[in-house]
Amino acid sequence: MKPSRTSIRRKLVTAMMLTSTTVLVLTGAALILYDVASSRRALVHSLTTRAEILAANSTAALAFDNPDDATRVLAALRSDPSTVMAALYDRHGQLFANYPSHRASTAPGSAPVRMGSWFEHSSVVVHRPVIEDGRTLGTVYLQSDLRALTGRLRVFTLVVLLAVVGSVGVAFALSTWLQRGIATPIGTLAEAARRVSEGKEHSVRANVVSDDELGLLAGAFNEMLGEIQQRDAALRGSEARLRQLNGDLERRVQLRTAELEASNRELEAFSYSVSHDLRAPLRHINGFADLLQRQSRANLDEKGRRYVETISESAKHMGALIDDLLSFSRMGRSEMQQASVNLERIVAEARATLSVDIAGREIVWQVSPLPEVPGDPAMLQLVFTNLLSNAIKYTRGRTPARIDVGATADEDEVVVYVRDNGAGFDMAYLDKLFGVFQRLHSAEEFEGTGIGLANVRRIVLRHGGRVWAEGKLDEGATFYVSLPKEVAGERQNREAA
Amino acid sequence: MPLLVCLPRRSSAGAGRRRSAFATTAALAVAVVAAGLALPTPGVSATRNIIAREYDLKAAFLFNFAQFVEWPADAFAETGSPITIGVLGLDPFGGRLDSLVAGERVGNRRLVVRRYRSVDEIDACQILFIAGSEDDQLARIKKTLGHRSILTVGETRDFTAHAGIIGLELSQRRVHLKINLGAATAARLTISSMLLRQAQIVASSED
Numbered sequence: 001m002k003p004s005r006t007s008i009r010r011k012l013v014t015a016m017m018l019t020s021t022t023v024l025v026l027t028g029a030a031l032i033l034y035d036v037a038s039s040r041r042a043l044v045h046s047l048t049t050r051a052e053i054l055a056a057n058s059t060a061a062l063a064f065d066n067p068d069d070a071t072r073v074l075a076a077l078r079s080d081p082s083t084v085m086a087a088l089y090d091r092h093g094q095l096f097a098n099y100p101s102h103r104a105s106t107a108p109g110s111a112p113v114r115m116g117s118w119f120e121h122s123s124v125v126v127h128r129p130v131i132e133d134g135r136t137l138g139t140v141y142l143q144s145d146l147r148a149l150t151g152r153l154r155v156f157t158l159v160v161l162l163a164v165v166g167s168v169g170v171a172f173a174l175s176t177w178l179q180r181g182i183a184t185p186i187g188t189l190a191e192a193a194r195r196v197s198e199g200k201e202h203s204v205r206a207n208v209v210s211d212d213e214l215g216l217l218a219g220a221f222n223e224m225l226g227e228i229q230q231r232d233a234a235l236r237g238s239e240a241r242l243r244q245l246n247g248d249l250e251r252r253v254q255l256r257t258a259e260l261e262a263s264n265r266e267l268e269a270f271s272y273s274v275s276h277d278l279r280a281p282l283r284h285i286n287g288f289a290d291l292l293q294r295q296s297r298a299n300l301d302e303k304g305r306r307y308v309e310t311i312s313e314s315a316k317h318m319g320a321l322i323d324d325l326l327s328f329s330r331m332g333r334s335e336m337q338q339a340s341v342n343l344e345r346i347v348a349e350a351r352a353t354l355s356v357d358i359a360g361r362e363i364v365w366q367v368s369p370l371p372e373v374p375g376d377p378a379m380l381q382l383v384f385t386n387l388l389s390n391a392i393k394y395t396r397g398r399t400p401a402r403i404d405v406g407a408t409a410d411e412d413e414v415v416v417y418v419r420d421n422g423a424g425f426d427m428a429y430l431d432k433l434f435g436v437f438q439r440l441h442s443a444e445e446f447e448g449t450g451i452g453l454a455n456v457r458r459i460v461l462r463h464g465g466r467v468w469a470e471g472k473l474d475e476g477a478t479f480y481v482s483l484p485k486e487v488a489g490e491r492q493n494r495e496a497a
Numbered sequence: 498m499p500l501l502v503c504l505p506r507r508s509s510a511g512a513g514r515r516r517s518a519f520a521t522t523a524a525l526a527v528a529v530v531a532a533g534l535a536l537p538t539p540g541v542s543a544t545r546n547i548i549a550r551e552y553d554l555k556a557a558f559l560f561n562f563a564q565f566v567e568w569p570a571d572a573f574a575e576t577g578s579p580i581t582i583g584v585l586g587l588d589p590f591g592g593r594l595d596s597l598v599a600g601e602r603v604g605n606r607r608l609v610v611r612r613y614r615s616v617d618e619i620d621a622c623q624i625l626f627i628a629g630s631e632d633d634q635l636a637r638i639k640k641t642l643g644h645r646s647i648l649t650v651g652e653t654r655d656f657t658a659h660a661g662i663i664g665l666e667l668s669q670r671r672v673h674l675k676i677n678l679g680a681a682t683a684a685r686l687t688i689s690s691m692l693l694r695q696a697q698i699v700a701s702s703e704d
Contacts, residue, residue, distance in 0.1 A: 060691035063561040064674060069695050133564050133603055
């Protein structure tokens with residue numbers, strides 16, 4: 001038997017049994033009490049009647065002072081064994097006659113004062129006047145025991161008890177049979193619920209057919225399961241669709257990435273080969289310009305020498321451009337190293353590298369403490385060398401030149417700035433600043449290929465950071481480089497964890 | 498109010514030893530008292546007491562007869578007529594009868610007491626007590642009364658033998674009743690069986 005059904009069944013049966021037993025016992029008690037009350041009343045009534053009869057028969061005996069006759073009248077009580085004692089009293093309350101007369105009478109010598117009927121010590125007493133023609137001739141006193149009463153009570157109680165016990169038995173049988181109408185559907189429902197919760201299968205249905213709240217409950221239950229099933233199916237459908245879309249997306253991304261990588265590689269290969277291809281003729285130009293200079297210095301006039309110098313310088317400049325382009329493309333292709341880079345050392349190194357440019361200059365350096373960041377040391381060296389080189393270059397007109405290097409840090413990144421009080425730039429051309437070969441100043445003002453900042457941007461982007469700048473024409477510029485504290489891959493791993 | 502004489506506590510016939518001892522003592526006492534009747538002054542008041550009690554009883558009986566005897570309709574002049582208790586001859590009751598019946602009703606009839614010196618004086622009467630003084634005249638009285646519906650009551654011996662209807666006999670401190678049923682029937686009187694039970698039924702010696 002399933003536990004749920006047993007306890008409901010027991011509860012129902014217990015409830016019904018308790019109700020019916022209580023009701024039966026109460027009813028039985030009420031009946032018994034009523035019977036006791038009514039049989040007492042009946043006893044008193046019958047005893048009173050008897051006393052009246054005795055009184056009626058004793059009038060003459062009392063009137064004519066004939067105790068013998070009175071005794072004879074009372075002797076008739078012999079027929080009723082429940083009579084304890086009877087007595088007649090005369091007008092003055094003196095004992096006139098009594099019954100039983102064969103032994104010491106228990107009759108009081110004078111009439112009790114109390115009249116009427118009452119119960120005392122397990123007997124019932126009636127005391128009535130004997131009246132003839134409106135005149136009281138005396139009183140009759142009759143005492144009877146309660147055997148009839150107790151006998152009847154016993155029998156009645158027994159009968160009631162049997163009836164109650166029998167009814168309780170019937171009630172038990174009936175309640176056991178009736179509880180099924182409630183407990184069975186509940187059990188079915190509970191069983192279905194259990195199967196659903198244990199097996200998580202929603203194909204289960206509660207088979208309850210009854211035209212009441214239980215049927216309603218089961219119906220609702222089944223409906224819910226049906227809905228769950230539907231939603232499940234819908235969910236799975238959407239999941240499948242989602243996966244499919246995801247897959248599509250992934251494939252597209254992969255395709256795109258492959259395309260991008262391919263084009264990237266093509267681009268890099270192209271720029272590499274182009275620079276290499278460009279170098280060869282350039283070498284010729286350079287070499288022969290040099291030769292010409294050396295060989296034909298004597299033969300050339302002022303103009304001629306200038307022309308050759310210009311060719312040489314231009315060729316060198318072009319070489320520098322090609323070098324930068326090469327290194328730029330190399331930067332794009334090379335693998336990044338992972339190390340903890342001490343930025344202070346980087347800056348010091350950069351200053352050392354640029355010592356030639358620094359020499360003879362009045363530069364006020366203000367280098368604040370710089371943290372360590374993860375990254376490629378060589379690449380980052382390039383970045384800062386470039387930034388400082390720019391700062392040195394564009395403050396040439398200033399005395400003293402001020403170059404501040406510092407850093408701020410927040411949770412995720414370090415922001416390094418390089419501030420100078422040099423030529424500055426117009427913020428309107430901000431987006432050109434970091435472009436390849438973009439220059440905001442002419443070669444006469446400041447030399448350079450215009451690839452430095454593009455390189456810086458590229459490297460910093462590869463580190464997962466950002467570059468930007470602020471500046472004002474003729475009032476200096478500040479270049480910002482933000483570098484993440486954690487390498488992007490690590491952060492992804494951490495975030496995924 | 499009917500007077501049931503307050504006799505000392507009596508014991509019923511066949512009581513226990515203690516009771517009979519008491520009864521015997523009482524009877525002895527009465528006997529002593531009765532014997533004292535013959536004695537001078539100290540016994541007289543005692544005697545008077547006994548006599549007083551006897552006639553209280555008899556007066557009560559006369560009164561009670563009215564309740565246990567039925568007269569024919571023509572015994573009364575009207576429905577409102579009283580029941581007359583007559584005393585013929587020397588009245589031994591004194592004022593007892595009068596005080597007893599004063600204000601009483603039996604069967605809704607009043608009661609009156611009349612005294613007659615001679616039987617010829619008797620007109621409407623229902624109960625007639627014939628005193629002992631008329632004892633020798635009984636036959637004539639009976640003849641004069643004839644079949645009139647009068648309940649004749651006497652206290653002499655053989656009263657009922659001489660066609661008197663109810664005789665009162667004092668014996669053993671009790672007034673015993675003797676009833677001549679034939680005489681009662683002749684007088685068209687119906688005596689209640691309750692009353693008959695209390696009495697000894699006798700017949701006329703002449704019948």
